Amino acid sequence: MRKPIIAGNWKMHKTIEEAIELVKGIKEEANKTDVEVVACCPFTVLSEVKRTITGSRVKLGAQNLHWEEEGAYTGEISATMLRNIGVEYVIIGHSERRQYFHETDDTVNKKVLKAIEKELKPIMCVGETLEEREGDKTFEVVKTQTLGGLKDVSAAAMKDIVIAYEPVWAIGTGKTASSEDANKVISYIREVIKEKYDDTVSEMVRIQYGGSVKAANASEIMAESDIDGALVGGASLDAGSFVEIFNF
Numbered sequence: 358m359r360k361p362i363i364a365g366n367w368k369m370h371k372t373i374e375e376a377i378e379l380v381k382g383i384k385e386e387a388n389k390t391d392v393e394v395v396a397c398c399p400f401t402v403l404s405e406v407k408r409t410i411t412g413s414r415v416k417l418g419a420q421n422l423h424w425e426e427e428g429a430y431t432g433e434i435s436a437t438m439l440r441n442i443g444v445e446y447v448i449i450g451h452s453e454r455r456q457y458f459h460e461t462d463d464t465v466n467k468k469v470l471k472a473i474e475k476e477l478k479p480i481m482c483v484g485e486t487l488e489e490r491e492g493d494k495t496f497e498v499v500k501t502q503t504l505g506g507l508k509d510v511s512a513a514a515m516k517d518i519v520i521a522y523e524p525v526w527a528i529g530t531g532k533t534a535s536s537e538d539a540n541k542v543i544s545y546i547r548e549v550i551k552e553k554y555d556d557t558v559s560e561m562v563r564i565q566y567g568g569s570v571k572a573a574n575a576s577e578i579m580a581e582s583d584i585d586g587a588l589v590g591g592a593s594l595d596a597g598s599f600v601e602i603f604n605f
C-alpha cells in the first residue's frame with residue numbers, strides 16, 4: 358500500500374508572517390489524517406515554518422537545491438544547508454525551473470543524486486508541454502525525463518523518491534488533465550520504472566499528479582489507481598483549500 362502524499366508548492370509566495378499563519382491553519386487538520394502532508398516553502402521561511410510545525414505531522418519541503426557540496430556558487434543553497442534546518446523533502450526539476458532557469462535532465466539528475474546522498478527525499482517533476490502533447494510526444498517526454506533524472510539512482514534509494522507528473526500546460530492555468538489521462542501517463546511512468554528496476558520498485562514508488570489541483574477535483578484525481586498524491590501550487594496558498602485537498 359502506497360501512502361498518499363499531498364505537497365504544497367508555495368513557489369515565490371509568503372513572507373514569514375504569512376507563512377506562519379498558513380501552516381498554523383493546516384497543522385491541526387494534518388494531525389488528523391494518514392495522508393502525508395508536505396509544505397514546500399521558499400528558503401527564507403523554512404526555519405520559521407519548521408518551528409511552527411514541530412510536534413505536528415506536517416513535513417517540511419524546499420523547492421530546489423544545488424548539487425555541489427559547498428563553494429563559490431553565489432545565490433545557491435546546498436543539501437547540507439537544507440538538512441541543517443530540518444528539511445525532509447525537496448522539489449527537483451519543476452517545469453518552471455526547467456523553463457526559466459534552464460534546468461535539464463542532467464542537472465535534475467545531479468540534484469536527485471545529491472539529495473539522496475544527504476538523505477533528503479526528492480519530489481522529482483516530469484511532464485510535457487502543450488506542444489509536446491499535441492505532437493503526441495507525452496509518453497516519450499516523460500520517459501526521457503524519468504530515466505534522465507533517475508540515472509545512477511539505486512533501487513534501494515527509490516523508496517525515498519516521489520515522482521510528480523505535471524503536464525506543463527496544466528500548471529497554474531486552471532486546466533487539469535482528466536483524471537483518466539493523468540492516470541494513464543502515471544501508469545506508463547510506473548511501467549518505465551518497472552523496466553529500469555523491477556516490479557517491487559514500480560509498485561512501491563509514489564507518483565503524484567500536479568496541475569491545477571483544487572478542492573473540487575482532488576477526490577476524483579485521488580480515486581485513480583496509480584495516482585498517489587498531488588503537488589499543489591496555487592491552491593496550497595490558502596489553508597482552507599489545502600486542507601480540503603488533503604482531506605480529499
Ligand code: PEP
Pocket residue numbers: 366368523527528529530531567568569570588589590591592
Ligand atoms: C505546481 O506548482 O507544481 C502546480 C501544479 O501549480 P498549480 O497547482 O497552481 O497548477
